Amino acid sequence: MPAIQRITPCLWFDDQAEEAANFYTVIFPNSRIVHISRYGEAGKEVHGKPPGSVMVVAFELDGQAFTALNGGPVFQFNEAISLQIDCQSQEEVDHYWVTLSEGGDEKAQQCGWLKDKYGLSWQVVPRVLIEMLSDPDYEKSQRVFQAMLGMKKIEIAELERAYAG
Structure with missing residues (x-):
């Protein structure tokens, strides 16, 4: 039985989570989109995303699990990681x-x-x-x-x- 990955990096995007996950899964072998969750009406006043738009993409790169979140423009990537x-x-x-x-x-x-x-x-x-x-x-x-x-x-x-x- 394979070990369960306990730590999954979550990558915060403005609204490109699905696009980025698709980009990365083409580059690496043994990669795939696992699941896509979408925003609904709940919390719309907080997240401001249209219902039905992509919220979270679970994906794997060479067997390593990742999560991509469309969280808005609040945070940007930097070289600290x-x-x-x-x-x-x-x-x-x-x-x-x-x-x-x-x-x-x-x-x-x-x-x-x-x-x-x-x-x-x-x-x-x-x-x-x-x-x-x-x-x-x-x-x-x-x-x-x-x-x-x-x-x-x-x-x-x-x-x-x-x-x-």
């Missing part, structure tokens, strides 16, 4: 970087971080970067760190060259 993608290859890095950054904020791209068209921050990280940065050889790890600082999208071949010296 990001979603990190563990990538096995340069092909995965390229795929996630290209698809998630399309229409996003190019000024927010640095060291594997990007901001998508909804304002959500992502870290597209090849596993080998973490391994190299964790190397007990201080000089190797610092060369990798310095190389990473000059990148927007992480390039594994450049990291490997820096690691080798």
